[in-house]
Amino acid sequence: MAETQWLSEAEQRTWRKLVAVLMKLPAGLEGQLQRDADISHFEYWVLALLSEAPDRAMRLSALAAQANSSLSRLSHVVTRLEKKGFVTREPCPDSSRSMLAVLSDNGYRKLVAAAPGHVEAVRSLVFEGLGVEELSDLDRACDAILGRIGGPPVPPPR
Amino acid sequence: MAETQWLSEAEQRTWRKLVAVLMKLPAGLEGQLQRDADISHFEYWVLALLSEAPDRAMRLSALAAQANSSLSRLSHVVTRLEKKGFVTREPCPDSSRSMLAVLSDNGYRKLVAAAPGHVEAVRSLVFEGLGVEELSDLDRACDAILGRIGGPPVPPPR
DNA sequence: GGCATTTAGTTGATGCTTCAACTTACTCCC
């Protein structure tokens, strides 16, 4: 075991800030969606991903990858969303061991209803008051971290 | 209700990246600590805060504020840490409705034992390969967000 | 002094996440 490479002063300061963001931002997002739409941020994200997919359907494993979640977590969430009537599970035509999650009309309406409040929250918690400069700082910072962490399975949008 | 101000293209791209970071980074940190030290990231953080406090003791509400957590969450965690023998609860001398969480020697040893692995994970998940430029991007980005979100209760270190 | 409010903390129920164990289907290949 080599000597531990401790963080520099600057790294430590930045790390504390990042941890604070990691703790507080999710809580803020979660809170708004829970209060106003009775849905978790992760559920929202799943609905949003489905709404952008062709036929509003995706294989569970693909959905899990894009949502940065384990398959298990996703499976539980899809079960919940199914119970709420926002999604249905259907066997995948191509591969009989795969399953499709399909966004129902009801689910689409839910997403549309929840979106404005959520975007408003994102704006007010993050982007409002961020200049062009800071936006690109943030963008580069995320790129750098995602580079280390195993990049975003998010395909370049369009 | 005014028209929703949707996110610009650039904001949306950045937002997706940030969400990916928000999902993956905690999972990575959590995983390492759980595996190697059988402790959660939040528990680690609490031990670390206590270790820096005078007499290794803090009032629960102060600790909660610095850890960016609700008092309730903190109280539960202190109970767990107490059971593991890392912390004791003691009545606060100054104010009889306050409680102190005190880091035990055992808890201090635990922290010292867990630190190298954790720092190594932080380094490898975040800082390694971040140039000076990107580090300050990240720092500014965090500042900007924390400014919006209700700044860091983290006092300037020292 | 006595009542209302606020501050500090605790507790129990509920719900979500994780982990490990399991099933079922597909692939390789000999």
Add this chain to the structure above:
DNA sequence: GGGAGTAAGTTGAAGCATCAACTAAATGCC
């Protein structure tokens, strides 16, 4: 073509977070 191995998904148990309801101590104030 029949196993060995892997890929996709499900499920149940255990642990942690959140919320609301609660106790108790301090403060304000009339």
